[in-house]
Amino acid sequence: MAAQDERPSHPHQNLDRSVMAAMAQLTGGVSPHAVADAWTDWWLHMARAPGRQLELIEKAQQNTLRLMQHAAAEMTGKAQDAPFAPKANDTRWTHPDWAKPPFSQWQQGFLALQDWWDHATDDLRGLRHKSAERTGFMIRQMLDTVAPSNFPALNPGIIEKTLQTRGQNLTEGAAHLAADVVQTLTQAKRPIPEEFALGKHLACTPGKVVYRNDIMELIQYSPQTDLVHPEPVLIVPAWIMKYYILDLSPENSLIRHLVAQGFTVFCISWCNPTADQADLSLEDYRKRGVLAALDAINAIVPGRQVHANGYCLGGTMLAIAAASMARDGDDRLASVTLMAAQVDFIEAGELLLFLDESQVAFLEDMMWEQGYLDRPQMARTFAAIRAEDLIYTRAVRRYFLGIEDLPSDITVWNGDTTRMPARMHSEYLRGIFLENRITAGRFAVEGKVIALKDITAPMFVVATESDHIAPWRSVYKTQLFTDNDLTFVLTKGGHNGGILSEPGHKGRHYRISHRRAGAPYMGPDSWLKGHDPRPGSWWQEWTCWLEQNSGAQVAPPAMGARDKGYPALCDAPGTYIHQG
Incomplete structure (x- = not known):
């Protein structure tokens, strides 16, 4: 089948591949070169676009004004609809107290910042579309780490649960965290429950x-x-x-x-x-x-x-x-x-954000070293696409609310991971997906x-x-x-x-x-x-x-x-x- 053209290579290139494979293990298979290329492309185009810079300054001013008006309306009891709404698949804000101060102000501040960055990483004249999408994706990943829903002192659901259980939820969550750390370090598969x-x-x-x-x-x-x-x-x-x-x-x-x-x-x-x-x-x-x-x-x-x-x-x-x-x-x-x-x-969706020549070469070197691509390495990619739900919401439930993941037929199947042979997956990524x-x-x-x-x-x-x-x-x-x-x-x-x-x-x-x-x-x-x-x-x-x-x-x-x-x-x- 169609695959990358076979070209003779110098034996010393194996040293390069070994270095790249070791680096891939440290980065979880994400090419730092692809990341740097996207950021550089975005920054250079933004630096020579004074009009977009002025637009972003105005956007920041508008968002700040909307936040201040909403906060003032809440203080006087005249608040209407919140100025910023979560995205369709964002389930982090379902607790009713997120609509009440001070939690509402923390939530709205985060959503306002998210809205500004969405605008900042939107298409810019001359900027490669993939660079815009990739920088936007990376910004969302960084913002998700500091969302107020992640912190016990800022999340009304965690506060409520902690008061109800007198801290038992945090004790159980710590046990869940310890078990997950051990499982991640050992890469041991969880056994399928008897039921x-x-x-x-x-x-x-x-x-x-x-x-x-x-x-x-x-x-x-x-x-x-x-x-x-x-x-x-x-x-x-x-x-x-x-x-x-x-x-x-x-x-x-x-x-x-x-x-x-x-x-x-x-x-x-x-x-x-x-x-x-x-x-x-x-x-x-x-x-x-x-x-x-x-x-x-x-x-x-x-x-x-x-x-x-x-x-x-x-x-x-x-x-x-x-x-x-x-x-x-x-x-x-x-x-x-x-x-x-x-x-x-x-139009293969957000998975395309992870693939270009640098990224495929990075994965190929990792597979060359270990002989296959393990599904946990793929699973991290799939989880990152919907990090707010598949990573952070789950982490809050498991580590701060102390709620155990209840197995179901589909979650058992999802945890029953498989591998992909190095040659076949390389042919797929290059010949079918990338090219x-x-x-x-x-x-x-x-x-x-x-x-x-x-x-x-x-x-x-x-x-x-x-x-x-x-x-x-x-x-x-x-x-x-x-x-x-x-x-x-x-x-x-x-x-x-x-x-x-x-x-x-x-x-x-x-x-x-x-x-x-x-x-x-x-x-x-x-x-x-x-x-x-x-x-x-x-x-x-x-x-x-x-x-x-x-x-x-x-x-x-x-x-x-x-x-x-x-x-x-x-x-x-x-x-x-x-x-x-």
Whole structure:
């Protein structure tokens, strides 16, 4: 597959890579060169922009005046609405006393400062857009560390809890902090609680592992209906996480739902690679993952096309595989479903803030040293995107309010981390993410460029409204680079929660549209205005769509095909799911 060009290097460059790898361990994988470049770009452009400087002085004066007027109104009992409001996802200010002095004044002072810096790091003529976004992001990270909600003496919720418990919350919080420090230093994985044991309470849909190689296990799920749709379903999860996000508790398992609707379901369970597998490539995951799974399914359910479903990075890989199959005349796919999966990465959201040539080289050197990128290193990046909620709100609850993190199926899964092989992740970061080769017509499979427009199988594409990893407008662009029959769904929720939208889940809604093959493209904003939300779960729309693209029901196939080299090896969820 397309990757960075191989160029001969001097042996002394290994010394450079070792130094960079050591530095990466100290900085958590963040390139100081990329940080310095963004700040320098912003500062130099600001220094030669006296008009923007005057604008910022006026902005500071206006914000200060609004704060003073609000404080005076509160003192006289005539306060109206607060002049500054928290951002949509900022849950730090939910305690009612934040609306009362003196807490309201501390909160408003912080929000006023945040508002000023948002304006200061906005686009500036001549400034690289990425530099503006990156400096704004870094400023938000710094401001979040000094938010009044973080300090016991300034947070009304902490004060109230401390008085109620006579300080017991602080004692319990100190114990939580000590435990977390030890866990961070040792990098020991927390054991999965017994009430969420894998194979018993989570990932418990009955089935068999029918194929295994060094990259993946293929699970075939046992039928739950007397008749099934003849075309089987293959699920390709992301390798950045374990597959059972799609088979959590029985009530919110997408896999169990599909089986109950009369589908024969297969799912890939990726291995958790070690340093010995550092040289695994994207091509290995395509050929010995997706294509090997299709070969096994064709042997177990012969003569039938396959409904393929890819989630997150698994969807990106599935799109690559589907395009290469279409190019080569391989028509084994009955349909292609992409869930929260991107094929174009120009608008890949705040994750782009972390990637440029310097940052990718920095990560490559770290992976070169250890053989893989560990998911805790990725998790820090994802947490930083929503630091006010995923870092600081959690820290206040855990360390100052003394509230233990109650496990749930999704938090247990989220803590069950995986690694990414060095070569494969480098190829992904460079070829797919940084250079956007798939839609630029520069991504080659087996030496020949692929094109998404070659895919003729019908598509079902799902995006989620508040996705910070695969923003919905980026997912929507699948319609820009394909010409086939395509159904697009935009559902409520985030990257994981929006996909886990089982029927009966309260407060859910979705928008849906159908584009005929060859129809003209409609931009995302126009699409949003023209499609009203519908209450309920998109799962039912999807299963109906699968049924419409399937034949008449038949008797279920056997579990595996021993005579063709695909015996039932063990019970689901298999062995790779337990790899730590």
